[in-house]
């Protein structure tokens with residue numbers, strides 16, 4: 001498997017605090033059958049407002065630590081370091097000065113959990129004009145999209161692959177994320193899944209559990225697409241087919257209908 005979204009890089013964001021935790025997370029990844037990792041530390045506007053130099057230095061030092069851990073412990077895992085970019089006005093500066101594109105064209109892009117910018121179509125168009133394809137990080141966790149999932153259709157129409165967090169699929173990130181994650185899966189609007197792991201206890205790396213869940217529910221071939229084939233395409237810069245989709249709400253179960261009757 002390939003995990004394209006995690007916070008294993010030590011001491012740079014709210015993920016692994018130090019090299020020991022980083023090592024334990026790397027070992028955990030190996031034990032679950034992950035063969036390749038893209039480490040994606042958060043990159044916020046505040047990180048680069050005074051220039052990209054300090055962020056670059058911090059990430060390069062942490063990357064050297066991880067690479068030495070892999071070598072010292074002889075871990076059979078390949079590591080890349082990119083970023084999870086929070087949507088911001090400084091994206092042109094980021095593209096100019098930092099190496100954040102996976103496979104030379106894919107940017108892992110997250111939006112604020114409570115609000116998404118207006119004119120998303122314009123924003124995405126400007127990025128694609130520069131040859132950048134935004135991979136939308138955990139859309140199922142964005143509140144405005146949880147309230148109105150049809151808003152995601154615009155991003156699908158523009159060819160943006162959707163990356164779900166495995167925790168959302170398994171229900172460890174709350175009921176609203178679970179509901180939208182499953183709705184997107186049912187509507188064939190998911191292209192990748194990632195662990196988004198932040199530590200051993202805090203959002204652990206559930207790659208194997210995610211693979212097994214997807215495999216049981218949708219078949220091994222689909223689990224392979226989301227955790228092996230499409231992540232490989234991301235790394236090699238190959239095209240990922242994203243089709244326009246209408247996000248149709250799943251009919252509530254009998255249990256849910258009975259529950260809602262008593263809520264009135």
Ligand SMILES: [Fe+2]
Pocket residue numbers: 005006007084196
């Ligand atoms: Fe993340």
